[in-house]
Amino acid sequence: MRAEIAEQPGVLGAAVERRGALAPVAGRVRGFAPRFALFAARGSSDHAALYAKYLTEVLLGLPSGLVSPSTTTLYGARPDLSGVLHVTVSQSGGSPDLVEATRSARERGALTVAVTNTPGSPLAEVAELSVDIGAGPELAVAATKTYSATLLALYLLVDAVRGGTGADVADLGELAASALAGSEGPVAEAVTRLRFVDRVVTTGRGYSSATAAEAALKLAETSYLSARSYSGADLLHGPVAAVGADTAVLAFTSAGRGGAAMEPVLAAVREAGADVVAVGSAAAEVPAAVRVGVPRTAEEVAPILEVLPAQRLALELSLARGGNPDRPRGLNKVTQTR
The missing domain is CATH 3.40.50.10490 (Glucose-6-phosphate isomerase like protein; domain 1)
Structure with a gap:
């Protein structure tokens, strides 16, 4: 991995x-x-x-x-x-x-x-x-x-x-290399904070809601965490009531309309006492315990870069918890469903 x-x-x-x-x-x-x-x-x-x-x-x-x-x-x-x-x-x-x-x-x-x-x-x-x-x-x-x-x-x-x-x-390859290089330190800090957590909520709005869903899956697959994904809007429509000091929130917030719409979401989960890790090109501008920045791009391109630190977090968190992220239990590379 x-x-x-x-x-x-x-x-x-x-x-x-x-x-x-x-x-x-x-x-x-x-x-x-x-x-x-x-x-x-x-x-x-x-x-x-x-x-x-x-x-x-x-x-x-x-x-x-x-x-x-x-x-x-x-x-x-x-x-x-x-x-x-x-x-x-x-x-x-x-x-x-x-x-x-x-x-x-x-x-x-x-x-x-x-x-x-x-x-x-x-x-x-x-x-x-x-x-x-x-x-x-x-x-x-x-x-x-x-x-x-x-x-x-x-x-x-x-x-x-x-x-x-x-x-x-046009320069996405270089931006991806920068995103990975810049995420190493903040991701290590996030692993230290989240190593013993049992419940994670991932959230984003607009294009970034896809990144939130993928991050929850990666954390569940590799670290066996109870990870749930919500769009920022849906999180405020009820599930935020279950967020508290025992919950980690992984929030994706990049420059653009989706990131701006995350402001009330982040305010609500912080008020509830959640430990927030923010990922994205606007991460430096939001209230969070750990901020993982990525290079700024057009908003519709941001999910391609946002997911890179999330993948690294899943990898390092799995290893810190004693797992094998390359071979998660009960999973195969190709799933046959009908």
Whole structure:
């Protein structure tokens, strides 16, 4: 896991250089002129799909939603998907439910796109179009480089559809290297504070809500913590009542509208006595016990950098608690669900 976290600057930089390969897929999407978009995924890829939902609605102005594959695989639902863009996100491309849902969507009129790290996978074969994440083999069970590379692939696809030039991610590899280098000390401090904690709440708003969800999963997978993720807005709609001095809060707050909207959230959890670790390009500006900064970018790009310190925190916290983050108990690299 440590080695694969360290590979990410190179992986991201190389993906930016290959962005031209997305032009044919983006052209097909533009020509199809979808009436709305649906995203299907599981696990970490589901958090990447949430990120893509924000990208699609904000940057393309296209209504979007997250698919429940079981409506097709378990209940046999067959809605009319004519005029729908159906994007399936899967690092392995091998989960039977995602393959079946994609095949069914294509049969019912959707333009289907597979976003996967395995170009020859069953998912890539059943989808009409395919985007290669290009992260290379990932050996650790917990996804790190495949997750960040998936975020970037989705961003580059949406940017290409809108006719963008990729300017906001041109130096992403260098920024990722800076984010990792700058996080070492603050993450070590956070590990010291959180080593014996049992309950963690992760939170963010807007694009960063995807990072919060992924961070909770990483902490649960590698440190076996009871980690729950909430959007900042949802946290204030009730769950904040369960936050207290025995709760650690990992808050993602980067420059932009989402980060600004986290101000009342952070005020509420601090008042409740929670130990707050803030991560993001605006972390230095918020009340927190530990602040982990990352370089400032366009708000829609921030989740690609925010997740890097969260991955390092999951790794180091697992080791500090006596775990093996490369081989979490009861987990396999590819999960077969239907």
